[in-house]
Amino acid sequence: MFGYLIKRLIQMVIVLWAVSVLVFIMMSFTGDPTYMMVPLDATDEQIAQARRILGLDDTHLVQYWRFLGNVVQGDFGRSFVFRQPAMTLILERLPATLEIVFLAMIIALVVAIPLGVYAGANPHKASSKAVMAGSLVGISLPGFWLGMVLIFVVAVKLQWLPSSGRGPTQELLGMRVSFLTWEGFRHLILPAITLSIGTLAILMRIIRAEMVEVMKQDYIRFARAKGATSRGILFKHGLKNALIPLITVFGLMLGDLIAFATLTETIFAWPGIGKLLVDSIYRGDRPVIVVYLMFVALMFVVVNFIVDVLYAFIDPRIKIK
Amino acid sequence: MTKTIETGPKAALTRRSAMVLALAAGAATSAAFPAAAQAQAKNLTVALTADAVILDPHAANELSANIMFYHFYDGLVTRSPELGFQPGLAESWQIIDDMTWVFRLRKGVKFHNGDELKASDVVYTVERLKKSLMASFVANVAAARAIDDYTVEFKTPKPYAALHMALAEVLIVNEKYTKATGDEQMGLKPMGTGPYRLAQWVKEDRLEMAAFADHWRGKAKIDKVIFKPITNPATRTAALLTGGVDVIQDLSVRDVAVVQANAAFKVVTRPSLLNLVLAIDVRDKSPTIDLPQNPMKDRRVREAIVRAINVDAIRTAVMNTFSTPSDQYVPSSHLGFVPGLDFRKTYPFDLGKANALMKEAGFEKGFTMTLDTTNNRYVNDAAIAQGLAGMLARINITLNLNLMPRANFFGYIRVPSDKSSFIMSGWDTPSGDAGNMYSVLMYSRGKKAGYGQANRGAFSNEAFDSWIDKADATADIKKRNEYLQEATRIAVQEIPMIPIHYEQDIYAAKKNVTVVPRMDKFIWAYEMDVQ
Numbered sequence: 001m002f003g004y005l006i007k008r009l010i011q012m013v014i015v016l017w018a019v020s021v022l023v024f025i026m027m028s029f030t031g032d033p034t035y036m037m038v039p040l041d042a043t044d045e046q047i048a049q050a051r052r053i054l055g056l057d058d059t060h061l062v063q064y065w066r067f068l069g070n071v072v073q074g075d076f077g078r079s080f081v082f083r084q085p086a087m088t089l090i091l092e093r094l095p096a097t098l099e100i101v102f103l104a105m106i107i108a109l110v111v112a113i114p115l116g117v118y119a120g121a122n123p124h125k126a127s128s129k130a131v132m133a134g135s136l137v138g139i140s141l142p143g144f145w146l147g148m149v150l151i152f153v154v155a156v157k158l159q160w161l162p163s164s165g166r167g168p169t170q171e172l173l174g175m176r177v178s179f180l181t182w183e184g185f186r187h188l189i190l191p192a193i194t195l196s197i198g199t200l201a202i203l204m205r206i207i208r209a210e211m212v213e214v215m216k217q218d219y220i221r222f223a224r225a226k227g228a229t230s231r232g233i234l235f236k237h238g239l240k241n242a243l244i245p246l247i248t249v250f251g252l253m254l255g256d257l258i259a260f261a262t263l264t265e266t267i268f269a270w271p272g273i274g275k276l277l278v279d280s281i282y283r284g285d286r287p288v289i290v291v292y293l294m295f296v297a298l299m300f301v302v303v304n305f306i307v308d309v310l311y312a313f314i315d316p317r318i319k320i321k
Numbered sequence: 322m323t324k325t326i327e328t329g330p331k332a333a334l335t336r337r338s339a340m341v342l343a344l345a346a347g348a349a350t351s352a353a354f355p356a357a358a359q360a361q362a363k364n365l366t367v368a369l370t371a372d373a374v375i376l377d378p379h380a381a382n383e384l385s386a387n388i389m390f391y392h393f394y395d396g397l398v399t400r401s402p403e404l405g406f407q408p409g410l411a412e413s414w415q416i417i418d419d420m421t422w423v424f425r426l427r428k429g430v431k432f433h434n435g436d437e438l439k440a441s442d443v444v445y446t447v448e449r450l451k452k453s454l455m456a457s458f459v460a461n462v463a464a465a466r467a468i469d470d471y472t473v474e475f476k477t478p479k480p481y482a483a484l485h486m487a488l489a490e491v492l493i494v495n496e497k498y499t500k501a502t503g504d505e506q507m508g509l510k511p512m513g514t515g516p517y518r519l520a521q522w523v524k525e526d527r528l529e530m531a532a533f534a535d536h537w538r539g540k541a542k543i544d545k546v547i548f549k550p551i552t553n554p555a556t557r558t559a560a561l562l563t564g565g566v567d568v569i570q571d572l573s574v575r576d577v578a579v580v581q582a583n584a585a586f587k588v589v590t591r592p593s594l595l596n597l598v599l600a601i602d603v604r605d606k607s608p609t610i611d612l613p614q615n616p617m618k619d620r621r622v623r624e625a626i627v628r629a630i631n632v633d634a635i636r637t638a639v640m641n642t643f644s645t646p647s648d649q650y651v652p653s654s655h656l657g658f659v660p661g662l663d664f665r666k667t668y669p670f671d672l673g674k675a676n677a678l679m680k681e682a683g684f685e686k687g688f689t690m691t692l693d694t695t696n697n698r699y700v701n702d703a704a705i706a707q708g709l710a711g712m713l714a715r716i717n718i719t720l721n722l723n724l725m726p727r728a729n730f731f732g733y734i735r736v737p738s739d740k741s742s743f744i745m746s747g748w749d750t751p752s753g754d755a756g757n758m759y760s761v762l763m764y765s766r767g768k769k770a771g772y773g774q775a776n777r778g779a780f781s782n783e784a785f786d787s788w789i790d791k792a793d794a795t796a797d798i799k800k801r802n803e804y805l806q807e808a809t810r811i812a813v814q815e816i817p818m819i820p821i822h823y824e825q826d827i828y829a830a831k832k833n834v835t836v837v838p839r840m841d842k843f844i845w846a847y848e849m850d851v852q
Binding site: 030032034035036037038039040041042043044046049051053054078080081082083084092093096148150152155156159162163164165166169176226245266267269271272275276279282283284 | 346362371374375378380381453454455457461468504505507508523524525526528549550551552553556559560562563565684695724727728729731732735746748757761762770771774775
């Protein structure tokens with residue numbers, strides 16, 4: 001287990017390093033960020049001064065080297081635009097994103113598991129086929145379209161829920177969260193639903209496919225023969241065995257939603273990290289883009305690690321080496 | 322030679338009240354605020370297209386941040402919605418000699434922390450700006466010196482009659498506070514003399530400000546203002562319609578009809594300051610034109626291009642009528658504007674004449690070149706470019722479009738512009754002075770430092786340069802205006818650039834909110850009210 005951890009850590013460092021190199025190379029093609037900061041009528045001296053202030057007066061290689069040196073000391077650089085530490089910018093927006101992502105994941109699981117199990121256990125029923133057809137719609141629906149429709153119908157026409165923004169927030173463990181009050185929670189609902197639909201549909205299809213597979217296995221037949229209840233067969237023998245691929249996908253999707261909830265955040269004016277990434281690309285704010293992508297890479301590595309550990313818990317046949 | 326320029330407060334007042342375009346009507350009292358509560362404290366929520374990036378007025382120059390700056394800080398000179406220049410923190414100023422100005426500060430002006438404004442704060446502000454990213458704000462100040470606590474002397478590097486106008490962009494910070502706070506924290510904790518102070522800033526969510534009771538103009542009518550960034554245009558409209566916000570910036574053109582049809586809301590529009598212009602390359606050889614000689618060196622070809630562009634068609638077909646065709650390079654409020662001169666009347670859309678001019682110049686068969694422009698910076702920029710390509714095809718000019726995101730664009734077109742023949746970009750001059758634009762965009766390149774640094778077409782005209790030189794050698798604002806008008810006449814005659822249109826700013830608001838649209842787009846709650 002310990003050796004495995006060390007191996008994973010080394011892997012992680014390599015991945016992070018590779019991401020930083022890639023982003024630096026990519027950003028060197030996207031034009032000089034200085035021109036985005038200075039006024040259009042700036043003279044050469046003013047531009048040179050701006051470059052000096054932003055630390056852009058060196059070659060890319062020197063800049064990268066300085067960046068690496070600072071990262072090792074825990075300093076991830078400063079945004080050109082905000083003039084604040086890039087890591088702070090990400091961390092202060094992270095709770096908002098986590099909030100809608102976790103709610104979206106809960107919605108996805110609560111809906112997808114029963115429906116998927118039902119459709120998998122009864123693959124030939126018309127209702128199962130309807131569920132599957134519905135999941136296809138869910139996968140194909142563009143999130144931004146769904147978001148706009150929800151705003152139009154639920155917020156503007158019916159006036160049931162607020163159309164955008166985060167609503168009141170409370171402090172919880174040093175983070176600002178909005179799910180603690182009803183008014184705050186109301187703001188969460190529409191973005192979370194929008195974000196959950198795609199994931200929900202995919203999870204449902206995977207559960208169904210796995211369930212169809214599992215239900216053909218001998219041990220299900222034995223369970224039936226020994227007289228287990230059909231509920232017990234479905235959830236204890238069936239679902240538990242169907243979970244393994246689900247966990248892999250779930251982990252990846254969680255990472256994906258956190259990293260790229262951009263569209264949903266933009267549509268609902270939700271103050272999360274996805275919008276920060278888009279704005280930073282638009283503004284050529286390299287330090288934020290680099291740190292953001294490294295952060296995302298780190299998150300995926302960690303999620304995958306947790307998934308591997310979970311495997312061992314769910315399926316005793318799998319051992320972590 | 323001593324002159325005193327003083328603008329009486331009376332004159333300023335009448336002008337301002339005439340400028341309040343929006344009507345006030347008590348028709349729709351928002352259900353969220355009971356009438357009694359409204360009488361006690363007035364609140365206003367405004368949705369902007371983006372959040373401010375930083376609250377240090379010397380660290381950025383972009384719209385959302387500028388809107389915040391002018392709530393927290395003041396300049397020596399204040400800009401009215403129509404770009405008139407009025408006394409601000411300075412109650413009067415004097416021109417001592419060609420290069421020396423003296424500004425007398427208003428006494429008893431309080432910063433949010435209770436400190437009184439002193440001349441030393443002004444001097445410190447100039448010094449801090451010189452070392453900042455926004456050094457260009459004080460390019461026309463060589464040095465500032467405090468004569469006494471309430472008098473500041475400015476030296477200009479050359480005679481500059483419009484110094485007071487340029488100083489409207491210089492926002493005064495408190496020396497002691499700024500030094501103690503440090504550059505990084507200044508971006509988060511603004512503290513000035515402005516009508517509002519920061520109450521709370523949750524990034525990307527809300528920026529709350531509260532009226533500053535001791536503000537020198539008098540306390541603002543609206544007690545609490547909240548700015549919310551809502552990037553998506555449809556979401557912004559929805560937020561207004563559902564009562565989440567009171568005013569929205571940049572109402573989407575396709576939502577105008579919906580909002581207008583609703584009796585509880587109103588739409589307010591006004592032409593902005595941003596002039597969309599086409600820069601024409603006049604060098605001997607042009608980078609994207611595969612001919613030994615650059616055809617556009619010939620004035621007749623430039624005129625043909627102007628006459629082939631149907632600005633009214635762009636307005637109706639591309640801009641849904643939300644643009645104002647530009648008559649000159651700067652709006653009528655500016656120094657250097659020539660009354661009665663209109664680019665559209667001088668060169669009306671006339672394909673027959675355009676083709677005849679092309680034939681006369683020997684380019685009947687036309688040529689091919691590339692237009693460089695953005696696809697995410699100006700309203701409908703890509704669609705306008707496509708429209709231009711269609712129009713110029715009718716005088717046999719094949720226009721290839723090179724559209725790019727703004728992150729690449731401004732570096733790409735930068736002087737020496739050795740990849741560009743034809744560039745579409747926007748230009749605004751909030752200083753109210755055509756001289757700023759002309760000296761940067763049209764003055765011969767490389768002749769004098771600080772001149773022609775964005776002259777992308779390499780236009781060079783002796784007479785034009787000499788009028789600019791004259792304008793920049795006088796401290797008399799009337800003369801400066803006359804000289805710049807001469808320069809305008811030459812530019813309209815020689816066509817170094819083609820002005821297309823001013824974008825239209827569109828706001829939507831609840832009926833009970835008085836909205837004052839400003840030429841510089843800087844929404845300012847101090848001028849607004851809620852009934």
